[in-house]
Amino acid sequence: xxxxxxxxxxxxxxxxxxxxxxxxxxxxxxxxxxxxxxxxxxxxxxxxxxxxxxxxxxxxxxxxxxxxxxxxxxxxxxxxxxxxxxxxxxxxxxxxxxxxxxxxxxxxxxxxxxxxxxxxxxxxxxxxxxxxxxxxxxxxxxxxxxxxxxxxxxxxxxxxxx
Amino acid sequence: xxxxxxxxxxxxxxxxxxxxxxxxxxxxxxxxxxxxxxxxxxxxxxxxxxxxxxxxxxxxxxxxxxxxxxxxxxxxxxxxxxxxxxxxxxxxxxxxxxxxxxxxxxxxxxxxx
Numbered sequence: 001x002x003x004x005x006x007x008x009x010x011x012x013x014x015x016x017x018x019x020x021x022x023x024x025x026x027x028x029x030x031x032x033x034x035x036x037x038x039x040x041x042x043x044x045x046x047x048x049x050x051x052x053x054x055x056x057x058x059x060x061x062x063x064x065x066x067x068x069x070x071x072x073x074x075x076x077x078x079x080x081x082x083x084x085x086x087x088x089x090x091x092x093x094x095x096x097x098x099x100x101x102x103x104x105x106x107x108x109x110x111x112x113x114x115x116x117x118x119x120x121x122x123x124x125x126x127x128x129x130x131x132x133x134x135x136x137x138x139x140x141x142x143x144x145x146x147x148x149x150x151x152x153x154x155x156x157x158x159x160x161x162x
Numbered sequence: 163x164x165x166x167x168x169x170x171x172x173x174x175x176x177x178x179x180x181x182x183x184x185x186x187x188x189x190x191x192x193x194x195x196x197x198x199x200x201x202x203x204x205x206x207x208x209x210x211x212x213x214x215x216x217x218x219x220x221x222x223x224x225x226x227x228x229x230x231x232x233x234x235x236x237x238x239x240x241x242x243x244x245x246x247x248x249x250x251x252x253x254x255x256x257x258x259x260x261x262x263x264x265x266x267x268x269x270x271x272x273x274x275x
Contacts, residue, residue, distance in 0.1 A: 017240060020236055020237045020239055020240050021237055021240065023234075023235055023236070023237050024233075071213050071214070072214060075187060075210055075213060075214040078194070078206060078207070078209075078210060079187065079190045079191075079210060081194075082190050082191075082193055082194035082197060082198075082207065083190065083193075085197060092200070092202065092203050094271070094272045096272070111250060111254065112246065112247060112250045115209070115249075115250035115253050115254055116209060116212070116213055116246055116249065116250055117209070117213075118191075118206055118207075118209040118210050118213065119206055120206075121202070121205055121206060121253065121254075121257060122250070122254055123254075123257050123258070123261060124258060124261065126274075133272060135202050135205075135206075135257070137203060137206045
């Protein structure tokens with residue numbers, strides 16, 4: 001089993017993308033999709049790559065829900081700031097956030113989450129000191145952002161990737 | 163394929179709400195891009211269009227074509243997935259470039275220790 005299908009999750013994802021691209025589930029589409037989802041991971045296996053161990057699906061779904069909720073909320077927060085213009089006092093700035101997570105995949109997902117959320121921006125990561133530089137549009141309390149990133153995202157990502 | 167069939171009223175209303183909502187949020191993001199003064203502030207504004215803006219327009223498109231063709235048309239999901247993965251990469255690259263320049267010019271940014 002391991003030899004025919006080394007990356008079952010990737011095969012599943014490829015099949016899903018294939019079906020979505022074709023917008024149909026006819027036998028022809030399914031057959032070519034299954035063929036693709038068998039061959040492509042074999043090619044991927046020939047590359048040198050970090051091994052990804054993905055934890056349980058429940059925590060992935062929970063994180064996804066949290067991120068969607070936060071993105072929606074931040075959209076309104078940043079929208080309000082933009083529309084208020086200069087009538088509202090606002091300070092933006094940088095915050096240093098110490099991270100415990102070292103898994104490159106987890107860090108990449110964290111960067112995508114933080115940057116996709118309006119109002120926060122992943123600026124850089126220092127792997128030696130394990131510190132991440134964050135830019136916040138509406139910076140009131142730096143401590144708030146440290147706890148937010150660590151408790152809300154990092155802890156959950158570590159459940160998934162470690 | 164979509165020539166003569168019309169959208170039923172409920173779908174037309176839903177689709178227009180999604181389209182107008184998505185367009186409005188994207189517009190607010192664009193206004194922010196103009197209004198903000200510092201580069202680092204400006205980078206925050208377009209994410210409105212890249213997240214909820216794109217999302218609403220894609221949902222509207224999915225409803226519209228699924229109703230018209232009376233089968234689920236969902237390939238817009240892929241647009242959403244790939245926009246979400248690629249937009250942050252561009253934004254992070256831009257910010258790193260700005261940060262590099264500011265450090266060279268010794269402007270008021272956190273130094274690299």
